[in-house]
C-alpha cells in the first residue's frame with residue numbers, strides 16, 4: 001500500500017490527504033433535511049447525512065487527491081449507524097481508487113492490539129470462512145504501550161501489505177507535556193521516531209517503509225529533525241489549515257526526492273464553504289468549495305516546495 005500511496009501522489013502531483021471528519025454541523029441543511037425526512041432525527045438520520053456529505057465531497061475531489069483519512073470518532077458518535085457510514089465511506093473511496101488511512105488511533109496490550117489490527121487492516125476467521133471487516137489501507141496507532149502494542153499491527157501489515165502511521169509528535173498545543181520530555185538527553189518524540197524507523201526497517205516497500213509516522217504541521221522545527229531520524233518513513237502531517245499550518249512550514253517534512261510526507265487537512269477542506277474565501281459557492285455547492293480548497297492547498301504546498309529548492 002505504501003507503493004500505491006506513492007504512485008497516487010505522483011499521479012496527482014498532490015502530497016495531500018483529505019480528512020473526512022464529518023461533524024453534523026458541517027453538513028449543509030439541505031442534506032440534513034433530506035436525511036431526517038427519510039430516517040427522522042435519529043442516529044440513522046445523522047449517519048445518512050454524513051455519508052451523503054462525504055460522498056459528494058469524494059465525487060468532487062477524488063481525481064485531484066491520492067488519499068483520504070476518515071477519523072472514526074466522527075462516525076462513532078452516532079453509534080453503530082455511524083460505523084456503517086464509516087464502512088460505506090471506506091468502501092466508496094476504494095471504488096474511486098483512493099488510499100484510505102483509517103484514523104483510529106488504536107494501541108493496547110498485545111492481544112487487544114491484535115484484534116484491533118485484524119478489524120481494521122486484516123481478516124478475521126468466522127467458522128471456516130475468512131471475513132474482512134473495515135479494510136482500510138493504513139491505520140493510525142498510538143505507541144504509548146511500546147512494542148507489545150505495535151508489533152501485532154506490524155505483523156498484520158506484513159501479511160496484508162498494509163501500513164501504519166504511528167504518533168510521534170502530535171499537532172495539538174499540549175503535545176509537549178509528555179512528548180517533549182527530555183529522557184537521557186533527548187526528547188521523547190525523538191526516541192519514538194527512532195523506534196518507528198526500527199519497526200519499519202523490515203517492512204519496506206520499493207523506496208519507503210510501510211510503517212510511517214505522524215508529526216504535526218504545527219511543529220516544523222521538530223519535523224525537520226524527525227525527517228532525518230526516520231528517513232525511510234512516510235510522515236503524515238496533520239495540522240494544516242484549521243490548526244494554523246501553512247505550506248511554508250512543511251518543506252522540511254519532505255525528503256530531497258520530493259516524497260516522504262503527506263499533509264492532511266480536514267475542516268479546511270470539508271467545511272471550506274463556511275470560510276469567507278469560499279463563501280461564494282454557498283451551502284448548496286459545498287463540494288465545489290471543497291474542490292477549490294484542495295486546488296489551493298496543493299498550490300500552496302507545491303509553491304513552498306518549489307521555493308525551497
Ligand SMILES: O=C(O)c1cc(=O)[nH]c(=O)n1[C@@H]1O[C@H](COP(=O)(O)O)[C@@H](O)[C@H]1O
Pocket residue numbers: 019021071103140169170171172214215216238239240241242243264265266267268
Ligand atoms: O493522527 C492524526 O491524524 C492527527 C494527529 C495529530 O497530531 N493531530 C491531528 O489533528 N490529527 C488528526 O488530523 C485531523 C485534523 O483535522 P483539522 O484540524 O480539521 O484539519 C483530525 O482528524 C485529527 O484527529
